[in-house]
Amino acid sequence: MRALLNSQLLLETIYLIAAMLFILSLKWLSSPASARRGVRAGEVGMLLAVVGTLLHHGIVDYTWIAIALVLGTVIGVPLGFVQMTAVPQRTALSHAFGALCVTLVGTAEFYLRAPAVPKFMMAVLSLEIILGSLTLTGSLMAAGKLQEVLPQRPITYKGQNLVNLSLLGVAIIVAALLVLDPSRMSLFPMIIVIPLIFGVMMIVPIGGADMPTVISLLNSYAGLSAAAMGFVLDSKLLIVAGALDGASGFILSVNMSKAMNRSFTNVLFGAFGQEQTSVAGKAEALDGRRDSSFQ
Numbered sequence: 001m002r003a004l005l006n007s008q009l010l011l012e013t014i015y016l017i018a019a020m021l022f023i024l025s026l027k028w029l030s031s032p033a034s035a036r037r038g039v040r041a042g043e044v045g046m047l048l049a050v051v052g053t054l055l056h057h058g059i060v061d062y063t064w065i066a067i068a069l070v071l072g073t074v075i076g077v078p079l080g081f082v083q084m085t086a087v088p089q090r091t092a093l094s095h096a097f098g099a100l101c102v103t104l105v106g107t108a109e110f111y112l113r114a115p116a117v118p119k120f121m122m123a124v125l126s127l128e129i130i131l132g133s134l135t136l137t138g139s140l141m142a143a144g145k146l147q148e149v150l151p152q153r154p155i156t157y158k159g160q161n162l163v164n165l166s167l168l169g170v171a172i173i174v175a176a177l178l179v180l181d182p183s184r185m186s187l188f189p190m191i192i193v194i195p196l197i198f199g200v201m202m203i204v205p206i207g208g209a210d211m212p213t214v215i216s217l218l219n220s221y222a223g224l225s226a227a228a229m230g231f232v233l234d235s236k237l238l239i240v241a242g243a244l245d246g247a248s249g250f251i252l253s254v255n256m257s258k259a260m261n262r263s264f265t266n267v268l269f270g271a272f273g274q275e276q277t278s279v280a281g282k283a284e285a286l287d288g289r290r291d292s293s294f295q
Helices: 002-029 035-054 063-080 084-113 119-146 160-180 190-203 208-233 236-259 264-268 272-294
Strands: none
Touching: 002 035, 002 236, 035 236, 063 084, 084 119, 084 208, 119 160, 119 190, 119 208, 160 190, 208 236, 236 264
């Protein structure tokens, strides 16, 4: 019993140090002079988080964990060797992998616990799944547009925002029904599939030039989904790291929108393409007036 308590204390200490390093990393990354130190702090913090997780007393077999570590290394190392101009799409891919992880973990937790899922647990589980699913497809779409695998031009149609919000609304209603009655297990796949579709529809009307801001917003969604997963798994470190990621991503998105003279509501509702068209039209009309005045 004493050995178990000592191991639990060691685990909590490791997680606390990792959380502190994540906070310091964000602070140091805010300045070019200390950015390199911030990167190192984040790396050490993540290493401690992984080591702490591997020391968890609930792990009885490391076979699949070892396989996952090898696969992650094989995939991750080549992704690090990219041109600086390709960093945004590589970042989007990282968000997609993280969102896939969150969605798979949330799905496994639901089917392990259902139908005896407490209301609060079902609420955060639904939030985790919805945010993870839409971040997965949204990030893949953003990476595809930046890499020019997909068309970069915005694709818009009348009533687009209404359709997108209706999709999200249906997912939220289904989640509410599951919170009230988790035994309706047949409804659960809907809170995975609908947000997956919403993630695609959210990125379609946004032009390639505006993808960095969108990727920052998706980073925020990924962080919030990770924080929700922290509540599901009873992991304080995940809650702290996810909250930091979500808040910093949101603030960065707002600042980038202001820097580009964009309305942040257009980011949320996927109307960049429409705004670009209207701004371009006004600019052309203004140029035409200037030309005519000179003549």
